[in-house]
Amino acid sequence: MTGVKGFRARRIWPLTRAKSFVDVVPGLVAGVEAGRRHALQDLCVILANVVTHDELAEHALDALASGRPTLWLDLDPMLRHPWYGYSSPVARRTISAVREPANPLAVALRACSSDGHRRERAVRDAAMRTDPQLLPVLLIRAADWVEEVRAAALETLAPALTDVATSDLLALVPVAVRLGDRRRGASALAAVRAALLGADDEMLATMRGCADLRARRFAYDTSLDAGRLRESDLMAAALGEADIVSRIRCAEEIDRMDRPDLLERLLAGRSSRVRAVALTGLVRLGRPEHGSRFLGDASSMTRLTAQWAVRRAGGDPAHIYRRLLAGRPGAEVRNLIAGLADCGGRADADLVRPYLTDPRPRVRAEAVRTLHRLGAPMNEFIALLSDPSPAVVRRAAAALRGSRW
Structure with a gap:
């Protein structure tokens, strides 16, 4: 094809030529979905050329229906001229032929006319x-x-x-x-x-599994507002739904059920927001003892919620952090160092300094950040500007920029 400009001066093509046109409709639909603007313009031209032949129009409409559901949102403004900033892809005399046929494609194209009476x-x-x-x-x-x-x-x-x-x-x-x-x-x-x-x-349930993110979220919102989600559905969505917004809404709905057994199951959720919702709900229901398990969580939101839960249970999160770090923990050490920065004091710097030489770059970087937050002397960070890890260097530079030197 030569693009839209090559079609503007032409009248409706004869049936033999229109048959060859309908074969390229699926490819143009795919081109529109890939964001190729000229594919959308050429698709409009071809639709106008096949619409006068009922059988071809039916095939073209089937091809359009096989594309993404929002395809007509793109076609609608393109089928009209200067409005919406588009130039006319189909000449007036060409699109005027759409007035005559009674097939469904012709009806659809007339519904996208610039003439309100025709629409x-x-x-x-x-x-x-x-x-x-x-x-x-x-x-x-x-x-x-x-x-x-x-x-x-x-x-x-x-x-x-x-x-x-x-x-x-x-x-x-x-x-x-x-x-x-x-x-x-x-x-x-x-x-x-x-x-x-x-x-x-x-x-x-099928709608809540829709591939379109916004449609799936709308289906969840509608189901939740109408109370149409069963307990098992809520739990499955809170633990496994790909859309984080719907996942959190389902977790909050479970929280409103005042069921500690369900909230305890949510503590295993992969989303930090879901874990925080579950911890908050358990504390509200008088079950703050779960907080200590999450003091070393990878999420700062969950860690802060866990620290609050420990305090509500009568404990001191800083004391727990000190005890755990003194034992030279393994995989959680970076999160524990970060947690100590939230609730520790200047005296805890000695407990963090050994981690400046840890072989793991992310642990060293977190140690720099925590020492800065605990008010350690700035001269401790100068040597780290030559650390082999860019992450550590960035943390050290940020600490020095934040000083009064």
Whole structure:
């Protein structure tokens, strides 16, 4: 292909040429997903060329549906001219042919017209109610800037979502959450949320496994707000959900259940925020004894929460740190040194100094940081400026810059 400019002056291609065009639609869809701008422009041109042939239009629409769910969010502004900062990829006389066919692709393209009257007629078309591949377009029009188009789209959308298949809903939610960012997108997002709430637990579980991060988070938020997550689902998400925001929300929901047994299981979570939520909940329920186990945690948030828990249990975290460091610990030593910096005093510097010669660069770097926080003399850091580890040198330089020298 020669790009969009080569097509602007041409009329609709004959059927024999259009057949060769439809074969490249999947490749152009992949190009759009890869961020190639000209692929999006060429795709618009080809859609206008195949739309007049019903069978080819059907194949092209199938290819569009195989792409990412948000593809129509890119196509919609590109199908109109000077608006949105785009030049017209399809000549007026070319796109005008879209007015005639009645196939679903033609209806979808008319719904992306720059003419509001044409968009309104398109969203009222029977194909919008019966063809699930057009639902993303209908949803976009439900956030249209023209009130009449928006109202007509919402009127058509409500019955279309009453019996939507799981696969179709999976394609809609990523579009809906992005439309929710628009000034007029609240109603479209609310319609999809209502469809999710009306779905069974199996469909909701499928949505929470959606590959799109924002869609998955929206499904979790909807499930949590409606109380649609079982105890086992909450625990599995708090311990294993890839999205950290949803993981923490599920952990907080478990915390509100006031179940020490569940919170103790959360202490094994890989997320520091989840461990901190669990520790805080256990302290609130009168179980602060778990704090000492996490004084050497790799996360500063979890360590600080553990120090607070130890104090609530009547202990002194600094004393525990001193005892552990005096025993020359192994893998946790760096975290213990960092923890002592949180609650120790100037007198603890002697306990940290031996670690300046530790063979592990990260331990040496943490020792420099802790000695600086404990108020050790600055001249101790000068020799470390020639340390073979860049991390140690950076820590020493930062300590010296922070001094009054």
